[in-house]
Amino acid sequence: MxxxxxxxxxxxxxxxxxxxxxxxVLVVYSFNSSKLxxxxxxxxxxxxxxLFRNEAFLEAAWVTVKVGFFxxxxxxxxxxxxxxxxxxxxxxxxRTLFSGMIYxxxxxxxxxxxxxxxxxxxxxxxxxxxxxxxxxxxxxxMCYVSVVVSSRLVxxxxxxxxxxxxxxxxxxxxxxxxxxxxxxxxxxxxxxxxFTLSLDDLVIASFTAGPSATTLPIKVFSSVRLGVxxxxxxxxxxxxxxxxxxxxxxSLVSKRAISRRAAEERAAET
Amino acid sequence: MSAEFAPWDEPDAVPLIKxxxxxxxxxxxxxxxxxxxxxxxxxxxxxxxxxxxxxTTLMRMLAGFETPSEGRITxxxxxxxxxxPNKRPVNMMFQSYALFPHLSLWDNIAFxxxxxxxxxxxxxxxVEEMLKLVQLGKFAKRKPHQISGGQRQRVALARxxxxxxxxxxxxxxxxxxxxxxxxxxxxxxxDIQERTGTTFVIVTHDQEEAMTVASRVAVMDxxxxxxxxxxxxxxxxxxxxxxxxxxxxVNLVEGRATAVGEAAEFVWGEGQPSLVGMPxxxxxxxxxxxxxxxxxxIAISRDEPEARNRVHGKIIDIGYLGNLSxxxxxxxxxxxxxxxxxxxxxVARRDFTWEDEVWLxxxxxxxxxxxx
Numbered sequence: 001m002x003x004x005x006x007x008x009x010x011x012x013x014x015x016x017x018x019x020x021x022x023x024x025v026l027v028v029y030s031f032n033s034s035k036l037x038x039x040x041x042x043x044x045x046x047x048x049x050x051l052f053r054n055e056a057f058l059e060a061a062w063v064t065v066k067v068g069f070f071x072x073x074x075x076x077x078x079x080x081x082x083x084x085x086x087x088x089x090x091x092x093x094x095r096t097l098f099s100g101m102i103y104x105x106x107x108x109x110x111x112x113x114x115x116x117x118x119x120x121x122x123x124x125x126x127x128x129x130x131x132x133x134x135x136x137x138x139x140x141x142m143c144y145v146s147v148v149v150s151s152r153l154v155x156x157x158x159x160x161x162x163x164x165x166x167x168x169x170x171x172x173x174x175x176x177x178x179x180x181x182x183x184x185x186x187x188x189x190x191x192x193x194x195f196t197l198s199l200d201d202l203v204i205a206s207f208t209a210g211p212s213a214t215t216l217p218i219k220v221f222s223s224v225r226l227g228v229x230x231x232x233x234x235x236x237x238x239x240x241x242x243x244x245x246x247x248x249x250x251s252l253v254s255k256r257a258i259s260r261r262a263a264e265e266r267a268a269e270t
Numbered sequence: 271m272s273a274e275f276a277p278w279d280e281p282d283a284v285p286l287i288k289x290x291x292x293x294x295x296x297x298x299x300x301x302x303x304x305x306x307x308x309x310x311x312x313x314x315x316x317x318x319x320x321x322x323x324x325x326t327t328l329m330r331m332l333a334g335f336e337t338p339s340e341g342r343i344t345x346x347x348x349x350x351x352x353x354x355p356n357k358r359p360v361n362m363m364f365q366s367y368a369l370f371p372h373l374s375l376w377d378n379i380a381f382x383x384x385x386x387x388x389x390x391x392x393x394x395x396x397v398e399e400m401l402k403l404v405q406l407g408k409f410a411k412r413k414p415h416q417i418s419g420g421q422r423q424r425v426a427l428a429r430x431x432x433x434x435x436x437x438x439x440x441x442x443x444x445x446x447x448x449x450x451x452x453x454x455x456x457x458x459x460x461d462i463q464e465r466t467g468t469t470f471v472i473v474t475h476d477q478e479e480a481m482t483v484a485s486r487v488a489v490m491d492x493x494x495x496x497x498x499x500x501x502x503x504x505x506x507x508x509x510x511x512x513x514x515x516x517x518x519x520v521n522l523v524e525g526r527a528t529a530v531g532e533a534a535e536f537v538w539g540e541g542q543p544s545l546v547g548m549p550x551x552x553x554x555x556x557x558x559x560x561x562x563x564x565x566x567x568i569a570i571s572r573d574e575p576e577a578r579n580r581v582h583g584k585i586i587d588i589g590y591l592g593n594l595s596x597x598x599x600x601x602x603x604x605x606x607x608x609x610x611x612x613x614x615x616x617v618a619r620r621d622f623t624w625e626d627e628v629w630l631x632x633x634x635x636x637x638x639x640x641x642x
Contacts, residue, residue: 167385
């Protein structure tokens with residue numbers, strides 16, 4: 001291993017400063033006792049208390065979690081089915097067209113996706129609310145799930161499925177008993193990605209949300225337009241905290257799993 | 271068994287598998303070209319050929335993963351057309367073993383039994399029996415990545431035998447093992463085949479492996495069956511230059527057959543004495559022919575021998591392989607013949623050396639005259 005040169009140190013410092021100073025400022029000001037966001041008036045956790053008494057925020061947070069859960073679950077089911085068919089059931093007419101079409105929404109501007117969904121919901125007379133946001137989020141996030149799951153399926157050894165068929169499974173049983181358990185990490189990753197995308201989304205949700213349901217991003221965005229409140233800082237700090245815990249836990253768990261597996265494989269060969 | 275096991279020679283023996291005039295095309299490519307084979311119960315049948323010869327396609331058609339474009343396959347008298355892989359009395363051991371990585375060895379072996387809806391305690395008994403058969407009882411709880419390659423191979427075998435199939439297909443089963451382990455495992459396979467009484471069909475490109483394990487070998491090339499016979503006949507009485515060359519080492523000399531009867535006379539090279547060998551592959555008189563002679567059937571001597579077939583030449587190269595030495599001898603025509611001599615005593619006493627003038631000779635039944 002080579003040592004860190006002064007140049008490396010400078011680039012690391014600059015890069016990470018660029019990434020994390022904004023968040024640091026936000027976290028620090030969430031503990032500010034002053035109502036004025038940019039003036040430091042001493043340490044306080046009162047905005048966290050305020051936040052938990054703010055019914056509108058809590059309601060929006062609950063809607064966001066519900067939407068995220070249902071849309072990512074639906075997107076995972078549809079995306080996995082699409083990926084399986086496109087990667088596995090090799091030859092059928094129009095396969096290339098379908099593979100291209102499933103990825104097109106990835107590059108589609110969100111405004112267009114949002115607008116077209118809005119028009120569709122109006123056309124079929126569907127009242128905008130939680131259901132429409134769930135449908136909209138499912139639509140755009142299933143492509144991401146499908147990308148994640150296909151990349152796993154491409155490296156999946158097809159003879160495992162053939163072995164299952166050979167041992168008496170129907171094609172569906174083979175999928176359930178062998179393929180799904182093996183690709184489950186990729187499916188879970190797809191679900192998490194879809195969930196994150198749904199939590200994150202502002203543009204498409206604002207097209208498809210109605211007066212009866214508002215997601216947290218919409219709520220935050222609209223309240224910031226009336227001035228940044230310290231409550232939002234507190235909310236953001238909580239979200240940053242949750243994400244950090246999630247990421248750190250996931251990387252620790254996977255690191256431990258990888259090293260345990262490597263040790264077992266070494267032991268097996270001796 | 272008192273008589274030798276040879277159901278293919280018995281006129282009233284009923285084959286387990288009948289492959290009748292089967293052709294398989296992938297687009298414009300013909301992978302299998304009008305093949306007929308009968309495979310009998312308890313046989314250990316090898317499909318042998320270079321990669322791309324169609325042997326794997328033929329096996330996959332038996333398993334039900336491919337369907338014939340033409341022709342018919344019957345197993346135990348039942349037509350297999352339209353019968354899905356999970357409905358066939360056939361199990362397969364895959365080249366990559368295809369062990370389910372998320373299941374323990376025990377659950378891998380129990381997998382097929384559970385699909386059958388067998389009772390729990392019967393499954394347990396059968397799995398234990400299988401683990402014992404392949405001597406892996408103490409590893410039952412391990413996952414496939416926690417055992418060695420050789421052990422994985424045995425688990426794959428146990429899993430495919432657990433349902434007691436009428437027919438077991440083995441796709442290059444020993445390809446991933448190193449040479450020493452492969453040889454041990456070959457004998458283990460034969461032993462298990464004999465004890466379970468299952469019919470085995472093995473696909474391999476390793477001629478030594480096919481010769482060791484099989485009761486009969488089918489040599490394939492470009493989707494066609496070239497010869498189906500016992501290992502001994504394949505080696506000693508090849509029906510074509512292709513088979514002679516594919517199985518073991520052989521010297522091939524181009525020339526013409528002059529007289530074909532009980533034996534065949536063969537002329538070649540200007541001023542060279544004619545040779546006599548056994549006719550094979552429907553060779554005809556006055557046609558181009560190839561004389562095939564195995565290196566170990568050639569004797570080497572300094573003085574002119576009495577034998578009917580003898581040629582004179584000069585030693586160009588000597589290879590010492592430990593158990594035997596090979597001599598590369600150049601004839602006056604420029605042709606090279608290889609002859610092998612076993613090293614029976616440990617003390618190296620070389621009779622011949624480079625540039626020595628020597629005689630090569632062999633008996634009238636040692637070589638084959640085959641159509642070119």
